[in-house]
Amino acid sequence: MVAVTYELIKTCKQTGARLGRVHTPHGSFETPMFMPVGTLATVKTMSPEELERMGASIILSNTYHLWLRPGEDIVEEAGGLHKFMNWNGSILTDSGGFQVFSLSDLRQIEEEGVHFRNHISGEKLFLSPEKAMRIQNSLGADIMMAFDECPPYPADHDYMKKSVERTSRWAERCLEGHQRPDSQGLFGIIQGGEYEDLRRQSAKDLTSLDFPGYAVGGLSVGEPKDVMNRVLDFTTPLLPNDKPRYLMGVGSPDSLIDGSIRGIDMFDCVLPTRIARNGTCMTSQGRLVVRNAKFARDFRPIDEQCDCHTCRNYSRAYIRHLVKANETFGFRLTTYHNLYFLLKLMRQVREAIREDRLGDFREEFFEKYGFNKP
Ligand SMILES: Nc1nc2c(CCNCC3CCCCC3)c3[nH]c(NCCc4ccccc4)nc3cc2c(=O)[nH]1
Numbered sequence: 001m002v003a004v005t006y007e008l009i010k011t012c013k014q015t016g017a018r019l020g021r022v023h024t025p026h027g028s029f030e031t032p033m034f035m036p037v038g039t040l041a042t043v044k045t046m047s048p049e050e051l052e053r054m055g056a057s058i059i060l061s062n063t064y065h066l067w068l069r070p071g072e073d074i075v076e077e078a079g080g081l082h083k084f085m086n087w088n089g090s091i092l093t094d095s096g097g098f099q100v101f102s103l104s105d106l107r108q109i110e111e112e113g114v115h116f117r118n119h120i121s122g123e124k125l126f127l128s129p130e131k132a133m134r135i136q137n138s139l140g141a142d143i144m145m146a147f148d149e150c151p152p153y154p155a156d157h158d159y160m161k162k163s164v165e166r167t168s169r170w171a172e173r174c175l176e177g178h179q180r181p182d183s184q185g186l187f188g189i190i191q192g193g194e195y196e197d198l199r200r201q202s203a204k205d206l207t208s209l210d211f212p213g214y215a216v217g218g219l220s221v222g223e224p225k226d227v228m229n230r231v232l233d234f235t236t237p238l239l240p241n242d243k244p245r246y247l248m249g250v251g252s253p254d255s256l257i258d259g260s261i262r263g264i265d266m267f268d269c270v271l272p273t274r275i276a277r278n279g280t281c282m283t284s285q286g287r288l289v290v291r292n293a294k295f296a297r298d299f300r301p302i303d304e305q306c307d308c309h310t311c312r313n314y315s316r317a318y319i320r321h322l323v324k325a326n327e328t329f330g331f332r333l334t335t336y337h338n339l340y341f342l343l344k345l346m347r348q349v350r351e352a353i354r355e356d357r358l359g360d361f362r363e364e365f366f367e368k369y370g371f372n373k374p
């Protein structure tokens with residue numbers, strides 16, 4: 001029995017976008033879909049009830065963080081992540097590879113795995129494909145990610161080639177180390193940077209291993225947006241049509257639309273929750289920094305075209321006051337709105353695919369939001 005399956009509902013006649021549905025042991029969700037990030041087993045300042053009310057179906061958590069704190073053994077004793085955090089929707093855990101490279105210094109990559117320092121205590125640690133599988137099996141997420149290397153941008157072709165080949169060997173070790181394939185779906189991660197030959201090699205290696213889903217990794221690491229779009233143009237067609245495609249670390253409105261147009265089904269990013277905690281909101285007219293003095297007497301909602309709980313009940317002036325006073329409730333209101341905004345955007349993208357007009361929707365949205373013309 002396969003834990004995670006994908007159903008292609010239809011392809012947009014105007015673009016390469018696809019409307020689909022992903023089935024997991026904890027429920028199914030339509031795609032393209034945005035996944036809120038909950039690093040330490042919580043989507044910061046949001047309760048599971050609020051996540052459900054805003055329309056979240058799947059959230060992310062993380063091997064690296066939960067291994068360090070509180071420890072995957074405690075989560076396992078609690079009955080797994082779903083019970084531990086009281087979230088009954090789907091959960092995806094990243095493998096920790098990216099976090100090791102982005103969070104800790106003194107890391108050393110070898111064939112066996114990665115040596116690094118705990119970014120909290122400084123103690124020396126070691127993470128391997130097998131260890132990353134054991135931790136994710138203990139956490140019990142519906143979807144787990146292969147242990148990969150996400151090279152820095154830019155990286156030269158030689159380094160990238162060696163890295164892709166090692167990531168492919170690690171992917172095989174992940175499949176062997178995965179103890180619960182019937183209840184947790186393991187996704188492979190395609191690397192290769194901006195090099196078409198290496199993206200082809202990575203896709204060939206990983207699709208021959210028959211994972212239930214595939215992620216495009218190694219992007220949203222500082223490259224210009226047109227480089228990301230070009231890499232997607234030649235990478236997504238290499239992936240099977242009957243499996244989900246997950247673009248890692250992407251969460252700005254324009255990239256969610258452009259990634260969907262290029263056949264991506266799933267997205268995650270810390271952006272909406274992170275900028276919310278410094279009082280910046282995404283709105284249909286572009287970004288709004290609510291802390292700005294000009295909103296001191298502005299009693300309109302954050303976004304006059306938004307029907308979320310925050311926009312129906314609170315004003316810019318009130319939220320500005322809370323954020324300036326560093327009141328937690330202020331960050332709850334901005335976080336709720338930003339997540340709702342992206343989840344609603346994905347609903348609009350799915351609607352546009354249904355009606356074969358995602359290209360038109362992109363034009364309208366970019367114009368209103370203030371993104372530069374294509
Ligand atoms: N395995 C793996 N993960 C990647 C991630 C982490 C995805 N989010 C996981 C999530 C799990 C829970 C804890 C948080 C992370 C990426 N994130 C980004 N860009 C983010 C760029 C960005 C954008 C806005 C703000 C900060 C960073 N590129 C990524 C590439 C890879 C990759 O190749 N391999």
Ligand SMILES: [Zn+2]
Nearest residue numbers: 306308311337
């Ligand atoms: Zn709102």
